[in-house]
Amino acid sequence: xxxxxxxxxxKYGTKVVVEDLSFSMEDTGVYALLGTNGAGKTxxxxxxxxxxxxxxxxxxxxxxxxxxxxCNIGYLAEERGLYPKYGLMDQLLYFASLRGVGxxxxxxxxxxxxERLEVEEYLYPNQPAAIPEAGGxxxxxxxxxxxxxxxxxxxxxxxxxxxxxxxxxxxxxELIILDEPLSGLDPVNTDLIRDVIRxxxxxxxxxxxxxxxxxxxxxxxxxxxxxxxxxxxLQGNLNEIKKSYGRVNLHLKCEGDAxxxxxxxxxEIQSEKECEYQIKVKGERQANELLSSLIGAGxxxxxxxxxxxxxxxxxxxxxxxxxxxxxx
Amino acid sequence: MTLSKIKEQFRxxxxxxxxTFLQLIKSRSTIITMxxxxxxxxxxLPVMTLIGGGSAVKQRVExxxxxxxxxxxxxxxxxxxxxLAPTDVSLRAxxxxxxxADAVGLTLVENDESVGLSVTWNSTDSGVMSSVYAIGSxxxxxxxxxxxxxxxxxxxxIEFLRRGSVPGGMTYGDFMSPEGxxxxxxxxxxxDSRFGLQVGYSVVIMxxxxxxxxxxxxxxxxxKQSKLVDLLMVSVRPAxxxxxxxxxxxxxxxxxxxxxxxxMFLSYAVSSRFLDLSVAPGPVGALLNLRPDALxxxxxxxxxALGCLAFGLLGGLCGAGCSNMEESGGAMSTCTxxxxxxxxxxxxxxxxxxxxxxxxxVIPVLSMFTAPLQFMAGHIGFGVVAxxxxxxxxxxxxxxxxxxxxxxxxxxxxxxxxxxxKILAMAGVRKEERK
Numbered sequence: 001x002x003x004x005x006x007x008x009x010x011k012y013g014t015k016v017v018v019e020d021l022s023f024s025m026e027d028t029g030v031y032a033l034l035g036t037n038g039a040g041k042t043x044x045x046x047x048x049x050x051x052x053x054x055x056x057x058x059x060x061x062x063x064x065x066x067x068x069x070x071c072n073i074g075y076l077a078e079e080r081g082l083y084p085k086y087g088l089m090d091q092l093l094y095f096a097s098l099r100g101v102g103x104x105x106x107x108x109x110x111x112x113x114x115e116r117l118e119v120e121e122y123l124y125p126n127q128p129a130a131i132p133e134a135g136g137x138x139x140x141x142x143x144x145x146x147x148x149x150x151x152x153x154x155x156x157x158x159x160x161x162x163x164x165x166x167x168x169x170x171x172x173x174e175l176i177i178l179d180e181p182l183s184g185l186d187p188v189n190t191d192l193i194r195d196v197i198r199x200x201x202x203x204x205x206x207x208x209x210x211x212x213x214x215x216x217x218x219x220x221x222x223x224x225x226x227x228x229x230x231x232x233x234l235q236g237n238l239n240e241i242k243k244s245y246g247r248v249n250l251h252l253k254c255e256g257d258a259x260x261x262x263x264x265x266x267x268e269i270q271s272e273k274e275c276e277y278q279i280k281v282k283g284e285r286q287a288n289e290l291l292s293s294l295i296g297a298g299x300x301x302x303x304x305x306x307x308x309x310x311x312x313x314x315x316x317x318x319x320x321x322x323x324x325x326x327x328x
Numbered sequence: 329m330t331l332s333k334i335k336e337q338f339r340x341x342x343x344x345x346x347x348t349f350l351q352l353i354k355s356r357s358t359i360i361t362m363x364x365x366x367x368x369x370x371x372x373l374p375v376m377t378l379i380g381g382g383s384a385v386k387q388r389v390e391x392x393x394x395x396x397x398x399x400x401x402x403x404x405x406x407x408x409x410x411x412l413a414p415t416d417v418s419l420r421a422x423x424x425x426x427x428x429a430d431a432v433g434l435t436l437v438e439n440d441e442s443v444g445l446s447v448t449w450n451s452t453d454s455g456v457m458s459s460v461y462a463i464g465s466x467x468x469x470x471x472x473x474x475x476x477x478x479x480x481x482x483x484x485x486i487e488f489l490r491r492g493s494v495p496g497g498m499t500y501g502d503f504m505s506p507e508g509x510x511x512x513x514x515x516x517x518x519x520d521s522r523f524g525l526q527v528g529y530s531v532v533i534m535x536x537x538x539x540x541x542x543x544x545x546x547x548x549x550x551x552k553q554s555k556l557v558d559l560l561m562v563s564v565r566p567a568x569x570x571x572x573x574x575x576x577x578x579x580x581x582x583x584x585x586x587x588x589x590x591x592m593f594l595s596y597a598v599s600s601r602f603l604d605l606s607v608a609p610g611p612v613g614a615l616l617n618l619r620p621d622a623l624x625x626x627x628x629x630x631x632x633a634l635g636c637l638a639f640g641l642l643g644g645l646c647g648a649g650c651s652n653m654e655e656s657g658g659a660m661s662t663c664t665x666x667x668x669x670x671x672x673x674x675x676x677x678x679x680x681x682x683x684x685x686x687x688x689x690v691i692p693v694l695s696m697f698t699a700p701l702q703f704m705a706g707h708i709g710f711g712v713v714a715x716x717x718x719x720x721x722x723x724x725x726x727x728x729x730x731x732x733x734x735x736x737x738x739x740x741x742x743x744x745x746x747x748x749x750k751i752l753a754m755a756g757v758r759k760e761e762r763k
Contacts, residue, residue, distance in 0.1 A: 051561045051740065068563060069336070075562040081555030086351050094347040098340050098563035167559060 009056030030207040030220040035227030041210045074173030082152035099171035113166040122150040175206045214312040233322045242308040250279040253303035265290040340564035344572025369591025388416045390431040392424040411466040530674040541643035541663040543577035548647035566736040574640035628700040634720040635696030641727035648738035649746035690716040
């Protein structure tokens with residue numbers, strides 16, 4: 001199976017919002033669609049899903065136009081919501097039915113996802129947490145007043161987001177598109193959703209993720225596209241992109257001031273705090289020379305970590321370059 | 329567009345319909361509203377009757393007839409029973425005894441030129457008192473007819489004289505025109521009940537339309553405001569999303585009306601055994617007296633459903649042009665104006681006839697207010713009703729086409745409310761104003 005996005009183009013009036021976007025996924029894995037706010041990520045996703053009319057380009061799944069008929073798609077939209085006054089279970093069953101999932105199967109999947117995302121108490125308020133063995137029957141605790149199932153607007157924003165995330169996975173989709181899946185979540189809930197994403201990747205799903213959380217993207221994604229002002233400014237395999245920059249980031253921690261020696265070596269100090277430095281070097285050779293000079297000068301080196309630039313750094317640098325070029 | 333593509337456009341309509349309808353029914357506010365509706369529907373008629381001067385009807389009234397005109401009145405008992413229905417009337421000969429409580433005395437005496445009448449009673453019961461006029465009037469008519477028969481008048485002449493004449497007016501040109509028709513040339517008298525029936529029926533249709541539009545508009549805006557559109561659009565086409573909602577709203581309002589009128593008719597069936605319902609207000613009384621046959625019922629249901637479907641689709645379009653619930657009033661205004669126009673025009677129907685009546689009965693929007701009643705009254709044939717359906721369906725197709733062109737863009741739109749003119753411009757139906 002493969003996903004081919006070719007020359008997607010969209011404009012509103014005279015304003016171009018997505019310009020000639022192309023990328024492909026030949027194998028299972030995670031593709032990151034990154035970009036500044038308003039760069040055109042969500043518009044691109046909406047065009048891919050057929051929600052917005054394209055002004056140009058095509059999106060193919062196994063050589064056929066991508067539709068809900070040709071591909072089982074799970075989508076977590078950036079603009080998320082639930083019916084505020086309707087029961088959560090009713091809503092989830094409705095979303096599942098729209099994707100053609102039978103009621104019994106949907107209930108099983110809801111139960112399973114609710115456990116993984118720890119939202120059982122909102123969906124099954126009167127049932128014990130433990131699921132009985134096959135053939136057994138869950139019995140509500142005796143002497144307790146029956147609680148009503150929660151409505152969406154009775155849940156915190158984070159829990160609502162988990163319910164929406166569940167909704168996107170109910171059809172057991174082969175292509176999952178997550179638009180900012182972790183925005184606004186606390187670290188505990190972030191980890192829960194990351195775990196489920198990991199499980200889906202392990203199952204061999206095609207996943208497209210749009211996020212501003214660069215560490216998450218770095219953890220999951222193999223291929224990336226960075227969009228800026230409607231255009232793709234960087235595309236490719238994340239490891240290869242990083243390698244192309246070389247190991248130019250040095251994290252140095254010493255016992256005593258080393259700033260003089262660093263400057264003397266020609267390296268550039270980017271930040272400095274209590275003898276801990278973030279340094280930009282030209283390459284491994286310059287870093288090694290700096291290390292030698294530090295040892296030669298009798299400075300005790302606690303940390304010497306030479307690494308490739310992070311995705312965050314690449315993103316900031318690339319967007320900066322693109323904006324400078326546009327201003328020029 | 330092939331059939332499979334059309335099918336694809338509407339796939340999921342059933343699920344949207346089921347979910348929307350069940351959520352409407354399950355809502356606590358709906359249950360409370362329906363309960364109150366049923367209570368009011370069942371209680372309104374007896375309360376209105378009692379407030380309007382009605383009273384508990386006596387099951388049996390004895391009428392003592394003291395006939396001094398020397399003329400047998402064989403039809404009197406039938407006449408009195410018709411006039412006092414559903415009260416059972418029994419006749420006794422002779423003057424009213426002083427101790428006959430709850431009985432009425434009817435004395436007929438011969439004057440020089442006419443029959444003299446006096447009706448007497450012993451009871452202070454308001455039910456008995458309210459029947460006095462009916463007894464007197466029926467007896468007077470009966471005696472007069474008997475005298476006419478004695479004078480050699482035939483049944484036809486008597487019927488002609490009984491019907492009397494109703495004055496009507498029209499221009500001389502209309503009168504002379506070969507197609508001109510006298511407003512009441514069908515022989516039917518223009519009376520309050522005809523007007524009352526039209527008002528009552530139009531109010532019901534107006535309620536039906538406004539409720540449907542209200543539910544559709546609110547439902548569409550709620551989905552937009554709840555930011556659910558993206559999630560839904562990946563599973564279901566916009567056309568199916570809207571049609572499912574419109575059908576759910578129609579069914580819900582139909583159920584609501586069924587409850588309202590079911591309650592009213594149940595109340596009527598029970599109340600008529602104990603109360604004199606003739607004092608019920610005009611439109612209500614006229615509606616209660618409506619006895620549609622199966623074809624007429626089908627005409628009412630189909631015409632109403634087509635009209636409401638059209639209004640629902642229009643409401644969906646207008647609702648999709650809004651971004652939040654505060655704008656719902658504006659979105660509904662287009663539909664409300666059309667419904668009100670239909671209602672207002674329909675009130676002129678009882679004073680029209682001929683070609684004008686037929687035209688009023690086929691114009692979309694107006695036809696749903698007028699065609700079924702006029703068909704039931706026999707003023708228009710089924711052909712005119714069928715033509716009104718064809719025009720309504722044409723309107724629905726236009727709205728479906730309009731929805732197909734712009735609905736998906738509209739429900740993704742998050743800006744200032746778009747009026748119907750802008751929506752038409754978006755669809756290319758009319759040119760957008762150049763600034």
